Amino acid sequence: MKIQSFLLALVLLTLLILPLRAGPSGAQEAQTADPALLDRGRALFNAKEGLGSKFACILCHKQEKAIKRSVVEKLNDADLAKVINQQLLKKAKGPKPIAADGPDMQALIAYIRQEHIQQG
Numbered sequence: 001m002k003i004q005s006f007l008l009a010l011v012l013l014t015l016l017i018l019p020l021r022a023g024p025s026g027a028q029e030a031q032t033a034d035p036a037l038l039d040r041g042r043a044l045f046n047a048k049e050g051l052g053s054k055f056a057c058i059l060c061h062k063q064e065k066a067i068k069r070s071v072v073e074k075l076n077d078a079d080l081a082k083v084i085n086q087q088l089l090k091k092a093k094g095p096k097p098i099a100a101d102g103p104d105m106q107a108l109i110a111y112i113r114q115e116h117i118q119q120g
Contacts, residue, residue: 033110041111044104051104053094060091061116069117080112081105 033041044050045057061067075083078100085097098105 033114037107037110038115040104040107041109042115044108045111045116048092051088051092051094051098052096053088053092055092057087057092067112067117072113072117077109080109084108084112 045061048054048056051057072080081098081100084105085100088094089097098108
């Protein structure tokens with residue numbers, strides 16, 4: 001019985017350690033964005049003026065209310081752009097949506113995916 005418990009613990013420990021030693025996946029490496037793009041995304045996220053809205057994203061999405069990594073990872077860029085525009089129009093009281101394929105949206109997506117998320 002002790003041997004079975006030891007082997008089970010060893011297998012579980014191995015399963016936990018192997019992903020850590022493997023390093024980031026190719027998808028995670030590919031998500032590393034240009035620093036200028038991240039700076040633009042940060043500026044748009046933190047100030048209402050850049051988006052022309054009444055409220056900045058950061059007012060609602062900070063600390064424990066940061067955007068969850070698990071939610072962001074489920075969305076492709078097109079779906080994330082839709083969510084951003086919904087929030088911009090409904091919550092931030094923006095006057096119009098951002099072009100989904102435009103540079104401002106790409107900057108927001110890059111910033112959210114790489115820097116403004118919490119584990120979970």
